Amino acid sequence: MKKRKTNLRDLTSNSETQHSHDDGHNHSNSTPISILKGYLPAIFSFVMLVAGIAVDYFEAFPHFSGWIRMIWYGVAYLPVGFPVVKEGWKSIIKGDVFTEFFLMSIATIGAFIIGEYPEGVAVMLFYAVGELFQSAAVKKAKGNIKALLDVRPKEAIVFRDGDYKSVLPEDVTIGEKIQVRVGEKIPLDGILLSEKASLNTAALTGESKPDSIRKEAKVYAGSINLESVIEVEVTNTFEDSSIARILDLVQNATARKSKTELFIRQFARIYTPIVVFLAIGVTFIPYFFVDDYVFRDWLYRALIFLVISCPCALVISIPLGYFGGLGAASKNGILFKGASFLDAITKINTLVMDKTGTVTKGVFKIKNVVVSNGSLSEVEMMKYLMAMEEQSTHPIAKAIMGYNKSGDDYDAEDVSEIAGKGLKGIVNGKTVLVGNKALMAASNIDVPTETESIVESIVLVAIDNQFAGYVVIADELKEDAKGTITALHKVGIKKIMMLSGDKDSITQKVAKELNIENAKGGLLPEDKLNEVETLKKNPENKIAFIGDGINDAPVLAASNVGIAMGGLGSDVAIETADVIIQTDQPSKVVRAIKIGRSTRKIVWQNIILAFGVKVIVLLLGAGGLATMWEAVFADVGVALLAILNAVRLQNMSWS
Structure with a gap:
């Protein structure tokens, strides 16, 4: 069976070339006129076929027989049949004999030889219509991915x-x-x-x-x-820009075929020649066993057998199903590096996640301000604190500088850093200390016991050796983080684990807020890797890891499916992860799982539909109970149904 190339670079190129029988319906620049041109040969053949059948049925023209009848149906056949016969001949010259073009050509030319002209035209007409539908379906499936190509700036x-x-x-x-x-x-x-x-x-x-x-x-x-x-x-240079890397990733997404797709392609290469030889057997072997053997009848059965056996429905609809899944994911801001990962994500039952940047925003914010000195207002204490932190680039300092105050700023003088403890300086003629408990203890300043139960980052403030108050700094949970954990359980993820390099006390607090039972903090990248490797020792665990794609690269690579969160600007995410969530929304992971499962479900529906109908009609054909019309449905009809089923992926909702 001739392979249909699905490399996106080829499919989306302006210089794209289709099979010769697809000429005229490559809709890269679709207009109503160009679309109509693509369908004109099929429309012409259809009108000629219907007119011929009507004349046959009503016997309106007594002379509509013999050469006249054959020429009429021959003219009806040529617009849809000639491109296919031509493509089949080209394939034979190249050494690829057993293609769908060869099967269709033999079956329809054979029908003409035995005088079954309407059936010969009908088979090729419906095959051509199937190709048109396939072209339209592929165009629809490519639409979301091809949209990415259109965002490339020109200047x-x-x-x-x-x-x-x-x-x-x-x-x-x-x-x-x-x-x-x-x-x-x-x-750029x-x-x-x-x-x-x-x-x-x-x-x-x-x-x-x-x-x-x-x-x-x-x-x-x-x-x-x-x-x-x-x-x-x-x-970044243009070649290294995020859009260029993502485009390269998406263009090559179909290079990694799913196991199902690879199997079907290999199966078709073995299956098609077997079908041809079986058809030859159906034609001649009965001669030795049947008393009233009639060559024409058994040849007709063999032709029916050929049409039914053509594996077009499988070879077309299965890659189209996966391609549709990749397109649907891309539309939702999710990039799969190949169809194989659409399959892999459906088998995940264990999810391991990083904390910072995955379920939290990774940006420090002021959570609480407490003033202990009654002579100070909150705004005034914050002015002292902000004057000290103004020159610092530490994330906590940036969070403090985001405080919304009113009035004039204070200026700090003689600011010095006390290693591992904090800052000391002069503000408005007063000595100000800003830092941790060790800094306060070194200056014999008492700190309220209530601060001991605070697990988040805390900045203590003392003015002229008197404790003034403190500010609690915390990383915020993402808006959809909690709902994501609930949704993951609903889609069948049995075990969820959080691994973080942040303090264990903070990690446990976040895990409790999200209802994650298993969490560990204070881990180095190699510690996270060891945890995942331990989980992998149980073969029943199919593990996905979600991280930011930078320091989590080893774990992303070791997991069954590595998912990079917010990986748009991360080189390591694009290189290492199997799936890239282009936004910072963890809920997209649930959507990725649903898209993978829907894709796999549709692919298997198409496989069962194609095999089921073909087996039934093959048995009927072998017994002489099926005509060429049933054969057309078993091949082209099933292919059309499978294509329409695959296209459903583009219109599904995974919210």
């Missing part, structure tokens, strides 16, 4: 020699400043230099909601600028 406006110039994105170097106007795509990854921006990242993340970002935030190539002209400092 970059770069600041050079005191002026902005339009150049190719490939010609821009790291460190250069580019300008992006309203409605244009950001051509970079850092936002403007104060703020509103970006449409739907093509990258699958999220239609605009993303509002501030100065110094990362921006990615392919995002669309929505509000005002912005400036960006380039951090």
Whole structure:
């Protein structure tokens, strides 16, 4: 059976070439006229066929017989049959004899030889219609993935020699400043230099909601600028940009075939020649065993057998099913590195996850401010604290500087760092200490006992050797984190485990909030790997690991399915993970599992449908009870049903 190439680079190229019988319905630039042109040969053959059958049935023209009748149906056959016969001949010249084109050609030409003209035309017509439906289905399945190709920017406006110039994105170097106007795509990854921006990242993340970002935030190539002209400092070359890496990943996604798909392709290569020789046997062997042997009758049965046996439904619909699954996942901001992982994710029963950046936002925020000195207001204490932390780049300092205060700022002087303890300085003529309990103890400052039960990060403040208060800093849970854990249990994930490099006390607190029973904190990357390897010793455990794709690379690689969370900007995520969630939403993992299961379900439905109908009609055909019309349904009809079934993936909801 001739393989149908499913490499996306080929399928989405402007120079794409279809089989000759597909000419005219490659809808990369579809218009109503171009679509109609693709269907014209089939429409012409259909009209000729129906007219011929009507004349036969009503006997309207007495002379409609012999050569006239054969020529009429021959004209009906040529528009749909000639491209197939031509393709079959090309395949034979190349040494690939047993293709679906060969089977269709032999069956239909044989029907003409024995005078069954309408059946010969009908078989080829419905086969051609099936190919048209297949082309439309593949186009629909490719739509979401091909949309990614359309987000590639065509130009970059770069600041050079005191002026902005339009150049190719490939010609821009790291460190250069580019300008992006309203409605244009950001051509390269970079850092936002403007104060703020509103970006449409739907093509990258699958999220239609605009993303509002501030100065110094990362921006990615392919995002669309929505509000005002912005400036960006380039951090990656075009070849290394996130969109380029993702496009390369998606274009090659079908390189990793599922085991089912590989088996069907190998099966077709063995099965098709066997079918041809069996058809020859059906034609001639009865001569030795049947008294009233009639060559024409047994040849007709053999032709029916050939049409029924053509494995088109399997070879077309199964890759299309997986391709549809990849497209549906891409539409939802989920990238599978191949059809094999669509299968693998359906078998997962154990989920191991990182904490920071996976179920939490990985950004420190002020959770609570407590003032212990009655002579100070909260705002005033925070001014002292912010004056001390202003020059620090530590994540906790950044969280503190995000406090919304009013009035004038305080200035700090003679600020010094006390290693492992905190900061000491002068603010408004007062000595200020900012840090941990060890810093307070070294200065003989009493700290309230209530702070001992706080597991989150805590910043203590003392002014002129008097304890002033404290600020609790914590990482926030993602909005959908808790619902994700509940949903994972509902889809059959029996065991969920959290592994984190953060303090065990914080890890346990987050796990309790999320109803995760098994959690361990204070782990190094190698410790996480050891935990996963221990789980893998039980062959019943099929493990998926979800991490940020940077320090979790060893565990991502060791798991049955490695899932990178928010991997859009992470080189390691794209290289190591099997599945990439392009947003920071853990709930997309549940959606990925559902898409994988729906894909596998549809593929097996198609396999059972194709084999079931073919076996039934084959038995009827062998007994002389099935005609060519039943054969057409068993082959082309089942193929159409399988294609329509596969297309359902594009319209399903996994929310």
